[in-house]
Amino acid sequence: MNSSQIFEKIRSKKSFLCVGLDSEITRIPKHLFAEDDPVFAFNKAIIDATAAFTVAYKPNTAFYEANGSKGWRSLESTISYIRINYPEMFIIADAKRGDIGNTSDNYASAFFKHLDADAVTVAPYMGLDSVHPFLGYPDKWVVLLVLTSNSGSADFQHLTDASGSPLFEIVLKKAASWATPDQMMFVAGATHPDAILRIRALVPDYFLLVPGVGAQGGDLETVAKNGLNSQGGLLINASRSIIYASSGTDFDAAAANEAKKMQQMMEKALLHKGLI
């Protein structure tokens, strides 16, 4: 999938929502424990309920790995379910991987060949040879961490060099020289709305993946205003505010309701920007 195809999906769905499948075994509704694989049963219901309002899904590997190989089976089943039933979806494995070259080769193989995700999130600290192996797959994407949504983003990402440039901008500019806007997106947390404006100016043609709206407190309208470009260029992720909207048997309907609310705000933002 290239960036124009993602934009086409955004226009047809009138949404740039990505639903984060941060599915914790301890937080899913009790009645699902009668199922063989409760986490997969939960994801399946969430996906069916929210697919009309979203263009992307983002399972975060941490929540699956907490259950070990069984959790990885839930992850495999989830991605396979999306691929078969909703082939139009963009699937991001939120794994934040990154290792020396020959090791990153194996991560790329895990996420692109074995799991068949469209994209994987990658941490920049280890530099080019840690990122490069992920760029060798046609139509697959690296989503590079630049400015994350958490409080710890202040510890290192805002450190400045002698010329006053913060680390996240240095990472952004260097990484943009490694890959085209059809190979790489950047993570920019919704909790830093001014920085999103700055990042949009520095990489006008690249997609941004923006977490931190919802449970983490980022504001969707501001992010949309600061982050959209003429080709869409924006995916906003919400995880907990959607998937845990209810802990009862109505969890899927409640998730659909939350996703629909976000889609409607996104439709307004797209109209306002003249993109639909």
Place this chain on the structure above:
Amino acid sequence: MNSSQIFEKIRSKKSFLCVGLDSEITRIPKHLFAEDDPVFAFNKAIIDATAAFTVAYKPNTAFYEANGSKGWRSLESTISYIRINYPEMFIIADAKRGDIGNTSDNYASAFFKHLDADAVTVAPYMGLDSVHPFLGYPDKWVVLLVLTSNSGSADFQHLTDASGSPLFEIVLKKAASWATPDQMMFVAGATHPDAILRIRALVPDYFLLVPGVGAQGGDLETVAKNGLNSQGGLLINASRSIIYASSGTDFDAAAANEAKKMQQMMEKALLHKGLI
């Protein structure tokens, strides 16, 4: 396991070798494919052959994840095998994880509760709340990436702030304020021998985990000279040079031979330093 206990093991084994279990399905000897789980069979033989010469094992998750849930089963079997048969070993899950707080909670659970590793490698880019959840487990360790052995370490880790301090030193100093020398070690690549001297001076009491000796070209003697402290303070990892020493049916004997050579060099370094 605390740092004194690791030092005791180093003294009794006369070794500070860590064997990296970077076990790629495409590189293990052909005759093992008759086994149910060839990767586990390979690891088991490597562990039995090298245990006399090593104090630690470090499976890197990338090589297991390339086989998905089946690979995770090989990883679970491998760690469980070491725990049962060689309870004295320090087990490092080389996972290079790191995510926002509630997500890192789940990674900590995956590696410390589910897999029962002693330590996990963590990437620093996302700051304190991404590291903190790993520090809440008694006797478990964070091994934080500071200065990695690969060529890409030059891209960001050597960037300097206005005062001329490189990023890896800033990360090192800040992270040392987050955790004691019984909770945290630092990764410092053998390919940067002068930096190891500098890192040793900045954090005299912390253990360093040093990859990059062997296939990557770092020199064991220089690393030992620059990295050992009065409490040992050093684990040197070798992966490919040991586990792929032969691709034939003698792969385990060849691995033992390589591990023994390194152990003998380490014994000399420990004697020279007056530590045994």
